[in-house]
Amino acid sequence: MNDSRFATRSELIGILVLAVFLVVILPLCLDVFRLNLVAKYLTYAFVALGLVICWGYGGILSLGQGVFFGLGGYCMAMFLKLEASSVENTKIQSTPGIPDFMDWNQITALPFFWKPFHSLTFTIAAVILVPGIFALIIGAAMFKRRVGGTYFAIITQAVAAILTILIVGQQGYTGGINGMTDLRTLKGWDIRPDHAKVVLYFFEVGLLFGCIFIAQFVRHSKLGRILVAMRDQEDRVRFSGYSVANFKIFAFCIAAIFAAIGGAMFALNVGFMSPSFVGIVPSIEMVIYTAVGGRLSILGAVYGTILVNFAKTSLSESFPELWLFGLGGLFIAVVLAFPNGLAGIWGDYVQPRVSKLIGTRKAKPGWTDNSVADGAPAE
Amino acid sequence: MFGDYSIGDLGSIFVMQGFAGLILFSVYVLMALGLAIIFGQMGVINMAHGEFMILGAYVTWMTSNFFQSYLPGLFSGYFFLAMILAFLASGALGMLVEWVLIRHLYKRPLDTLLATWGLSLMLQQAYRSIFGAREVGVELPQWMLGSLHVTDSIEVPINGVFVMGLTVLITIGVAYIMFRSRWGRQVRAVVQNRIMAGAVGINTAKVDRYTFALGCGIAGVAGSAFTMIGSTGPTSGQLYIVDTFLVVVFGGAASLLGTIASAFSISQTQSTLEFFMSGSMAKVLTLLAVVGILMLRPQGLFALKVRK
Numbered sequence: 001m002n003d004s005r006f007a008t009r010s011e012l013i014g015i016l017v018l019a020v021f022l023v024v025i026l027p028l029c030l031d032v033f034r035l036n037l038v039a040k041y042l043t044y045a046f047v048a049l050g051l052v053i054c055w056g057y058g059g060i061l062s063l064g065q066g067v068f069f070g071l072g073g074y075c076m077a078m079f080l081k082l083e084a085s086s087v088e089n090t091k092i093q094s095t096p097g098i099p100d101f102m103d104w105n106q107i108t109a110l111p112f113f114w115k116p117f118h119s120l121t122f123t124i125a126a127v128i129l130v131p132g133i134f135a136l137i138i139g140a141a142m143f144k145r146r147v148g149g150t151y152f153a154i155i156t157q158a159v160a161a162i163l164t165i166l167i168v169g170q171q172g173y174t175g176g177i178n179g180m181t182d183l184r185t186l187k188g189w190d191i192r193p194d195h196a197k198v199v200l201y202f203f204e205v206g207l208l209f210g211c212i213f214i215a216q217f218v219r220h221s222k223l224g225r226i227l228v229a230m231r232d233q234e235d236r237v238r239f240s241g242y243s244v245a246n247f248k249i250f251a252f253c254i255a256a257i258f259a260a261i262g263g264a265m266f267a268l269n270v271g272f273m274s275p276s277f278v279g280i281v282p283s284i285e286m287v288i289y290t291a292v293g294g295r296l297s298i299l300g301a302v303y304g305t306i307l308v309n310f311a312k313t314s315l316s317e318s319f320p321e322l323w324l325f326g327l328g329g330l331f332i333a334v335v336l337a338f339p340n341g342l343a344g345i346w347g348d349y350v351q352p353r354v355s356k357l358i359g360t361r362k363a364k365p366g367w368t369d370n371s372v373a374d375g376a377p378a379e
Numbered sequence: 380m381f382g383d384y385s386i387g388d389l390g391s392i393f394v395m396q397g398f399a400g401l402i403l404f405s406v407y408v409l410m411a412l413g414l415a416i417i418f419g420q421m422g423v424i425n426m427a428h429g430e431f432m433i434l435g436a437y438v439t440w441m442t443s444n445f446f447q448s449y450l451p452g453l454f455s456g457y458f459f460l461a462m463i464l465a466f467l468a469s470g471a472l473g474m475l476v477e478w479v480l481i482r483h484l485y486k487r488p489l490d491t492l493l494a495t496w497g498l499s500l501m502l503q504q505a506y507r508s509i510f511g512a513r514e515v516g517v518e519l520p521q522w523m524l525g526s527l528h529v530t531d532s533i534e535v536p537i538n539g540v541f542v543m544g545l546t547v548l549i550t551i552g553v554a555y556i557m558f559r560s561r562w563g564r565q566v567r568a569v570v571q572n573r574i575m576a577g578a579v580g581i582n583t584a585k586v587d588r589y590t591f592a593l594g595c596g597i598a599g600v601a602g603s604a605f606t607m608i609g610s611t612g613p614t615s616g617q618l619y620i621v622d623t624f625l626v627v628v629f630g631g632a633a634s635l636l637g638t639i640a641s642a643f644s645i646s647q648t649q650s651t652l653e654f655f656m657s658g659s660m661a662k663v664l665t666l667l668a669v670v671g672i673l674m675l676r677p678q679g680l681f682a683l684k685v686r687k
Contacts, residue, residue, distance in 0.1 A: 061489050061492070063492075141674040142674060142677075145674065145675075145677050146677070147673075147674075147677040149488065149489065150418075150422075150424055150488055150489060150492070151628060151673075151677060153424070153489065153492060154424075154624045154625070154628050155628075155670055155673060155674075157621055157624070158621055158624075158625055158666055158669070158670050159670065161621045161666060162663055162666045162667060162670070165659050165662055165663050165666075166659075166663050168659065169657060169659035169660055169663065280617075280620075280621060281617070284426075284496055287493065288493070288496075291493055321504065321507075321508060324500045324501065324503060324504035325500075325501050325504050325505075327497070327500055328496075328497040328498060328499070328500035328501035328504070329497065329501065330497070331493060331494070331496065331497030331500070332480065332494050332497040332498065332501075335484070335490050335493045335494040335497070336480070336483055336484075336494065339487075339490070
């Protein structure tokens with residue numbers, strides 16, 4: 001229990017290794033196209049990171065993280081889209097100065113909720129606040145009434161379905177099924193050429209480490225311990241006088257904000273945003289990344305995301321048929337055999353041997369790794 | 380929005396939309412009955428439920444092809460055999476899945492969700508590899524085509540009536556099995572207190588396996604019935620899964636009556652709204668209402684009164 005405020009020694013080493021991997025090794029080994037792919041994968045790592053806190057530690061499985069990813073992404077995309085549809089860029093339209101899809105849908109004036117997105121400051125605030133407040137409302141409505149476990153999962157899933165249908169249906173305001181495409185510049189700085197991709201990659205890695213630090217802080221603070229205690233014995237925590245609902249809401253909001261940051265970075269890195277990243281399937285895939293990496297491991301979530309996505313890209317390029325079998329099988333195997341994912345394999349099997357080899361006997365780091373998921377996220 | 384229609388028109392609209400709603404209602408009930416057994420009674424979140432339905436649909440499609448090529452004389456009755464085959468196929472697959480996968484996860488309900496999602500991905504790919512990526516439609520026998528004219532402005536399609544009748548029969552059957560038969564009593568005993576049920580000599584593992592298989596089998600029959608109103612593709616199952624879960628949860632998970640009531644209210648709301656606005660907005664409003672009510676009343680419409 002002798003945790004520092006922030007990280008144990010082995011965790012610090014882990015973070016350093018990840019930093020070297022992301023900042024030095026990958027940029028040196030990969031060309032810009034592949035690096036941009038990694039940047040795309042890392043946007044999901046933000047979501048996975050949030051899920052570690054909310055699901056791994058808090059025991060709240062949200063199947064609607066795509067909603068927050070999408071909200072963040074759409075906020076950023078709206079800003080970029082407005083910048084890309086300046087009057088001279090869109091002079092062939094019947095009403096210049098509005099995004100092209102509005103023009104196609106016979107909308108002649110910018111809707112009121114688009115107008116503030118002319119400002120970058122507002123956009124950045126919106127990327128964090130819109131999903132945050134949305135999560136607060138859902139969380140408050142659910143957790144105050146003690147809805148949890150499977151019911152929460154199903155309701156968040158329904159929210160994801162609602163938002164997708166809404167975005168697809170309101171084509172004139174959202175770009176419909178195609179989403180917002182053809183995003184070009186950020187404050188006049190072109191985001192499409194190679195050097196911009198590299199800059200954005202490093203910026204994103206920086207943000208990711210910021211989020212890792214926040215996650216580490218949450219985990220090692222008293223708050224993190226209450227979260228775990230709540231996951232394992234909710235009633236005892238409640239009877240000890242803690243407001244269980246508020247802690248759950250907090251965890252859910254943090255997860256939502258992380259996901260939204262990922263979504264905003266996605267819009268910047270990939271250059272478009274569409275409802276296919278909002279719905280149920282992507283939301284569950286994000287849970288898969290977390291589960292494969294390890295639902296109790298902050299760094300494991302990052303590795304899991306990169307690994308699954310890398311496998312997805314390379315396998316679906318060469319064996320499109322095998323990919324779904326592979327993903328499904330991997331997932332079943334992880335759930336059945338390694339409930340703590342890759343990080344669990346590392347922590348339970350590999351690390352003890354490594355420590356033995358080096359000859360240092362270390363205590364197991366912290367309290368969380370002992371609580372194998374058998375008793376974990378129950379109803 | 381009512382201004383453009385006369386009273387008589389409005390009456391017909393509500394009857395027609397109400398009838399469309401009744402077909403949707405039958406569809407929801409068929410989908411949800413299997414899930415109400417698996418999720419409501421056993422607590423297992425089966426995300427592959429849609430794929431079990433699709434299996435039933437493909438079995439029906441194969442049966443109809445078989446009858447068309449080899450027994451054209453009996454084609455008008457193929458459907459009854461197809462449904463039995465669909466039940467058996469989905470039930471058998473369900474039994475296998477329970478044995479391989481689900482029985483290890485009874486203590487971790489959220490993990491059943493993840494594992495069955497993996498299963499659903501594999502099944503989808505399997506369908507795509509075996510039956511091809513295209514949607515397939517079943518040819519209906521002659522007597523199922525056409526519609527009944529009730530009045531000048533109201534007509535109802537016969538296949539819709541058939542699906543509704545089927546739904547009533549299956550619902551009565553399920554209710555009988557769950558509440559009147561010896562086996563249903565065992566199921567409910569296992570659900571309420573597994574250890575005690577085991578102690579009085581019920582083979583709980585066997586009851587679990589057959590309950591799961593029954594739920595999957597009903598899903599197969601549902602899929603078989605769907606072939607009469609729409610076409611089927613490898614990924615059709617995913618379209619239904621959220622609706623189905625909402626129906627079950629909205630009704631109060633452990634209550635069959637609640638499932639029926641919630642299927643009725645959801646389907647009627649949606650089909651009435653659909654007439655006045657686009658289908659997607661009707662769906663959004665319906666789902667929003669359901670989610671909103673669930674937030675006010677988390678246990679669903681018909682909750683069992685239990686101490687928690």
